[in-house]
Amino acid sequence: MSLTMDEPTLVTTRPLLTARDVSKAYGPVQALRGVSATVYPGEVLGIVGESGSGKSTFLRALNLEETPDTGSYTLDLPDVQGNLFDLDRYARRMLCATRIGIVYQNPHLGLLMSHSSSGNVAERLLVAGERRFAVLRDKAQRALEASEFPTERMDAPPAELSGGMQQRVQLAKAIALEPALLLLDEPTTGLDVSVQALVLDTLKRLQQERRITMVIVSHDLGVIRTLSDRVMVMRRGEVVEQGLADQVFQDPQHAYTQQLVHAKL
Amino acid sequence: MTRILDVRALSKGFTMHHLDTRMAAFSDISFTLDAGEFLLLKGRNGAGKSTLLRTLYRSYLAASGEILFHGPEGVIDLARAADVDVTYLRRTEIGFVTQFLTARPRVSAEALVAEPLRRSGAPAEAALEQARHWLQAFGVKPELWAAYPTTFSGGEQQKVNLARALILPQRLLLLDEPTASLDVSARAALIDRLAELKAGGTAMIGVFHHPGDVATLIDREIDLTPDAATREDRDDVVV
Numbered sequence: 348m349s350l351t352m353d354e355p356t357l358v359t360t361r362p363l364l365t366a367r368d369v370s371k372a373y374g375p376v377q378a379l380r381g382v383s384a385t386v387y388p389g390e391v392l393g394i395v396g397e398s399g400s401g402k403s404t405f406l407r408a409l410n411l412e413e414t415p416d417t418g419s420y421t422l423d424l425p426d427v428q429g430n431l432f433d434l435d436r437y438a439r440r441m442l443c444a445t446r447i448g449i450v451y452q453n454p455h456l457g458l459l460m461s462h463s464s465s466g467n468v469a470e471r472l473l474v475a476g477e478r479r480f481a482v483l484r485d486k487a488q489r490a491l492e493a494s495e496f497p498t499e500r501m502d503a504p505p506a507e508l509s510g511g512m513q514q515r516v517q518l519a520k521a522i523a524l525e526p527a528l529l530l531l532d533e534p535t536t537g538l539d540v541s542v543q544a545l546v547l548d549t550l551k552r553l554q555q556e557r558r559i560t561m562v563i564v565s566h567d568l569g570v571i572r573t574l575s576d577r578v579m580v581m582r583r584g585e586v587v588e589q590g591l592a593d594q595v596f597q598d599p600q601h602a603y604t605q606q607l608v609h610a611k612l
Numbered sequence: 613m614t615r616i617l618d619v620r621a622l623s624k625g626f627t628m629h630h631l632d633t634r635m636a637a638f639s640d641i642s643f644t645l646d647a648g649e650f651l652l653l654k655g656r657n658g659a660g661k662s663t664l665l666r667t668l669y670r671s672y673l674a675a676s677g678e679i680l681f682h683g684p685e686g687v688i689d690l691a692r693a694a695d696v697d698v699t700y701l702r703r704t705e706i707g708f709v710t711q712f713l714t715a716r717p718r719v720s721a722e723a724l725v726a727e728p729l730r731r732s733g734a735p736a737e738a739a740l741e742q743a744r745h746w747l748q749a750f751g752v753k754p755e756l757w758a759a760y761p762t763t764f765s766g767g768e769q770q771k772v773n774l775a776r777a778l779i780l781p782q783r784l785l786l787l788d789e790p791t792a793s794l795d796v797s798a799r800a801a802l803i804d805r806l807a808e809l810k811a812g813g814t815a816m817i818g819v820f821h822h823p824g825d826v827a828t829l830i831d832r833e834i835d836l837t838p839d840a841a842t843r844e845d846r847d848d849v850v851v
Contacts, residue, residue, distance in 0.1 A: 355694040357685050357701070387696045544717030551716065555730060573716060576699050591670060591695050598672040602629035609630075 369418030393575030448521025622677030
């Protein structure tokens with residue numbers, strides 16, 4: 348039924364991110380089965396799927412936290428070459444610290460809770476080689492402002508902040524070095540709806556003003572629909588369908604996607 | 613005339629997996645559209661008018677056929693074009709106007725209206741100024757401009773929606789009952805804006821509950837009712 352879509356002809360830039368045939372097993376559990384994805388500069392790819400579909404594993408692979416059993420991953424950046432899964436630990440750490448930002452669902456994964464919020468952001472800049480205190484502080488403050496964090500609280504540790512504010516510190520840390528790719532793993536899950544709306548608004552603004560390329564994973568279809576240009580639906584480690592966000596939600600082709608969309612409140 | 617759209621043997625159906633059935637929406641539709649032309653889609657409820665609009669916009673995937681769009685960069689088949697190309701065209705060349713506003717939480721009416729201009733590269737302040745102009749034109753009260761439209765009445769939301777959808781002139785405009793439930797003055801403002809865009813070369817395809825609203829704009833009609841006498845009648849110029 349569905350037609351095979353053509354390669355782009357109008358948008359002549361190459362994809363920023365190309366992942367091919369990524370597979371990963373944890374013991375007997377096949378978490379990813381040949382997942383492929385392309386993301387163009389400035390595009391937002393949303394990944395949806397039920398718990399255990401492999402969507403977070405795939406995102407962690409894109410953040411080079413997981414080494415898949417097979418598959419390749421490239422980023423079209425001037426000084427980045429080859430299959431990123433082949434990089435050693437040091438090269439991975441440098442690449443992730445400088446070119447890729449990530450916001451986790453659980454702020455404990457992304458932040459040091461007892462350090463100051465500004466220090467958490469500055470840590471990113473330190474890894475990238477910045478040593479001048481005034482520059483560190485100034486850049487950290489600007490990143491916190493961009494993620495709409497009240498900067499009079501910038502020296503408070505995340506442990507003293509609300510969940511929404513912790514997510515903003517994570518976001519500031521992720522964008523402090525203007526990454527080429529921003530990965531978001533359930534960034535608003537667990538926040539109450541009004542805080543969720545504020546975080547979504549901040550993300551949308553960053554998208555529009557900075558054209559940051561994003562991959563966002565969520566089981567919340569509303570969040571995905573609000574933020575994404577394109578949507579990829581995963582189930583049991585496989586991509587069952589992908590397309591423009593409004594098309595996947597309005598005219599889902601696969602039985603599983605239909606089930607998922609019809610289950611939305 | 614400059615050709616904008618060349619639709620060939622377009623068909624659409626829906627597979628409903630949970631019922632294990634397939635429902636046809638329309639089949640074998642062909643027509644062409646030139647710059648500045650206004651095409652009215654007619655047909656009884658369920659004939660597939662809105663479905664055709666959504667298929668042209670690629671919110672729905674065509675089952676078969678071609679939707680050849682003649683853009684500044686050349687001809688592209690919207691039925692098969694890569695997603696990233698469709699996103700690009702939607703930002704710059706193809707607009708879709710419905711009667712429903714997609715408001716985002718905590719985004720003001722004026723910011724929402726200014727968004728298409730900002731995305732096309734206009735500076736923030738100039739875009740906001742334009743946005744206020746169009747909110748005024750469609751009759752949204754100035755005290756609402758900085759408010760969040762999620763709390764507006766249905767009619768007010770629709771006006772914000774129209775201001776947003778029509779702020780940026782595009783090559784092709786798809787109109788899905790934009791006049792439904794509009795008050796008289798907003799309807800007049802809409803018709804004026806559509807006439808202005810049409811004169812500027814925008815090609816339009818529309819579905820209207822009361823086609824009388826846009827009678828002065830209609831160049832041609834297509835009846836989607838199955839077995840309708842005329843599928844496409846180029847001589848049927850109603851102006």
